[in-house]
Amino acid sequence: MLRAIVSTFLLSLAWTSVARSQDFPPVVDVELVLAVDVSWSMDIDEQRLQREGYVNAIRDPEVIRAIRRGDWGRIAVTYVEWAGVGLQRTVVPWSIIESQRDADLFAKALGEASIGRMRRTSISSALLMSAALFDNGIDGFRKVIDVSGDGPNNMGPMVTEARDRVIRQGITINGLPIMVKQRIRGDFFQIENLDEYYRGCVIGGMGSFMITIESREQFGQAIRRKLILEIAGAQPTVQKAQIEVPQSVAVDCMVGEKQWRRWRRFDQW
Template sequence: MAHPANGALLWGSAVRAALAFLLMLPAAALAQGGPQEVDVALVIAVDISYSMDEDEQRLQRKGYVEALRSTAVLDAIARGPIGRIAATYVEWAGSNSQDVVVPWQVIEGPESADAFAERIAAAPIRRAYRTSISGAIDFSASLFSKIGVKAMRQVIDISGDGPNNQGRPVTAARDDAVARNITINGLPLLYKRSSYMDIANLDAYYRDCVIGGFGAFMVPVREIEQFPDTIRKKLVMEIAGISEPAPRLEPTAAQEKTSCLVGEWRWNERMGN
């Protein structure tokens, strides 16, 4: 027959072992559970080429800052299956001009959204030469391998006011990204034509040459006053995974197919290289 004191010692040892096991559970579960999950990983890729003057850049940046803090966007995040997203903010121009302004951050409520928006607002305004949408797509697509979370969807939100005129063909970059299950949505800016490089049917160009992937869409900005409202609606659609925009946002200026090399041709014709 076991001595009562020995039984007490054994019981105490068992309790301590159980407590030690329970204390180790969070770390073990984290190690085995894999990366954090988000509804969508979103690259916000913004054109800063010289065709965008500083006032336009400030307005565009303000549009994203206000949108990320808006009730509509926060509600869209909260209503997702997981209730959080990951986002990064990138500025781009020519083939060798892409910069991460705000690195990947998980957004799951007002505080994290405000922190992300504040970093966008605090960054200095800058401009750079040329327009390489293909370079922007390639750079943005590469960021998904550095995200550190598991995303149900991967989306590149790319804005711009002109066609690709440097780097590899935009369709090649688009197709490579789509082959990796990345969706590319577009925000073509049509409200100003200030140079020979601008094209009247930029919305059709984005439709035919830039966007792609499951549920891809583009929302043109035809008047500069539309910027804030359009950016907010576009972010809500991307976060919610809406594959079709509202009809009044969707119309394009031309239904015929657009040449996807029009930017390169115009540049070569004007500059001779």
């Protein structure tokens, strides 16, 4: 048994060496798209907390340990901001992270980049654009889109159609619904059950899950925890108001589009 384990380990090292010497695609445990909502419904202080949460999480020692525990001990990450249809931008391109130095460089690039603010909310377009980014010359065992947002889809393709199209490509969609405003004050474009909306209309694929954020103080911890779970590929335990796994729920996946049409009619009066 020991001989077999040693042989497998040596074979893995040999393959890694050959792959690098012959310029084969880099092999990683997971390719992760961090797709972050920067629509106008997100206050600038919320966006800063969100950005700071990702900067700190990616270089956190626990996240680095999770990366190193993988079969290949490295991941590929890119950071994307999104809002309405056609309003997406890559803030940090695909980067291989397998060491603290790699993580620090990624965090530095992310921390120094400006934060965009754009109009409308098209989760569907963000998912489709993120899925296209996996055509990147990297060979990942798992492909994951980590999408955050504080409201429902209100333009572009139906979110369920985009979700299903992405899932059929073997990509997992995890969610980070931001419900700070739902708990503090009302807003025309907010919905009280954003967690149920994400669970029923947005996330999906093998091992998909979401973590809700219900206060500003939760940004950093929730983002760090979510990254660790995505890197480890683990199915989290369900905890109320923190982690949710997909379930069959009755939710209107067109609620955002209906809100927008009502607002347009009201605005024209």
